[in-house]
């Protein structure tokens with residue numbers, strides 16, 4: 001049912017849901033738009049509304065061919081002061097350019113692996129958008145395939161990064177309150193796990209993790225329990241992908257360096273990928289085996305919905321019929337899932353004995369390059385439809401450091417069940433719903 005958003009916009013139908021809210025297909029004075037309505041509990045937080053209002057210029061000022069433009073920001077009347085228009089009914093809404101096409105997750109789920117030239121083009125575009133944001137002092141903090149949209153309305157698909165600044169705004173500590181770390185473990189740079197403040201290099205790490213995933217069909221350190229994923233981010237080296245040109249592989253390794261300063265900057269990443277592009281043209285997707293799973297995945301991803309995006313003449317209708325393919329995935333503090341298909345798991349803070357107990361059971365069987373990690377939800381067909389994300393809320397940096405230490409020294413890829421002790425740290429594990 002249509003609803004009014006502010007005085008100029010109408011939301012018609014849901015395009016998709018994320019952890020922070022729901023994205024609607026809407027209409028404004030200048031035509032179709034996408035409207036992201038923040039969850040009610042977030043919008044009701046006066047501090048958060050204030051932060052959004054405060055960041056109005058940054059959010060609205062980011063303009064780049066590879067960034068989804070934010071046209072308007074609506075915040076509750078009492079909060080916005082003289083900074084901009086009010087959202088109706090106490091809502092916080094971001095009015096965005098409507099992108100006519102699937103997100104990169106949907107595309108990758110269907111294709112399983114992309115040809116190196118296509119992957120490089122997508123990532124180079126997003127990197128050039130990041131370069132502009134970083135130059136403006138804005139770190140995205142949640143780069144992942146779900147936040148990269150593919151505009152398929154032109155001759156060539158164009159990748160656009162969305163959700164700029166939202167993770168940061170939601171994650172900022174309340175006055176005198178708890179600080180938090182929000183993210184998606186598979187894309188989380190090691191320095192975040194170690195409790196350092198996220199700088200531009202975390203976006204590079206996440207984006208090149210996306211590049212690796214586009215090429216291989218899996219993330220370098222994904223699979224198993226989120227705690228194990230975070231531990232690998234800090235301790236493991238990335239496994240090589242056989243068949244990649246050396247220069248591309250070297251670039252990937254450099255950008256997945258544990259030390260943030262060793263990574264390329266966004267503009268360098270974009271230009272290096274563009275320089276490499278001619279050598280990548282014509283290379284097929286990596287052959288890492290398992291064609292039966294490829295076909296199953298393609299069917300499970302819903303060819304009919306996807307085909308709708310390719311109809312340039314009626315892209316908006318295609319968007320409408322394809323939505324929503326995934327359910328809410330709470331990543332954020334106090335997330336209240338609005339889907340019945342999500343689950344939560346809690347992981348407690350280790351006690352002193354466990355922290356002192358050191359490593360046990362961390363050894364994993366060696367994995368041939370390209371082979372799925374044992375126990376990896378991501379790398380099974382079912383796993384393609386059930387993705388895991390994580391919210392880590394900590395009561396201060398000291399607790400985060402303890403958790404990081406525990407992640408480093410505790411064992412077991414599937415461990416982490418809690419017994420209710422140590423409520424200071426909460427890890428919320430969410431299984432994303434079936435996209436089929």
Ligand SMILES: Nc1ncnc2c1ncn2[C@@H]1O[C@H](COP(=O)(O)OP(=O)(O)OP(=O)(O)O)[C@@H](O)[C@H]1O
Pocket residue numbers: 015016017018019020021022023034036068096097098099100102103142146147149162163329330331
């Ligand atoms: N500007 C847009 N134009 C068209 N569709 C959009 C736009 N922004 C978001 N969407 C659709 O809405 C869905 C939900 O977006 P949203 O940003 O809320 O969540 P997410 O990024 O998938 O998850 P999370 O916020 O939990 O990381 C996206 O997957 C995408 O399909």
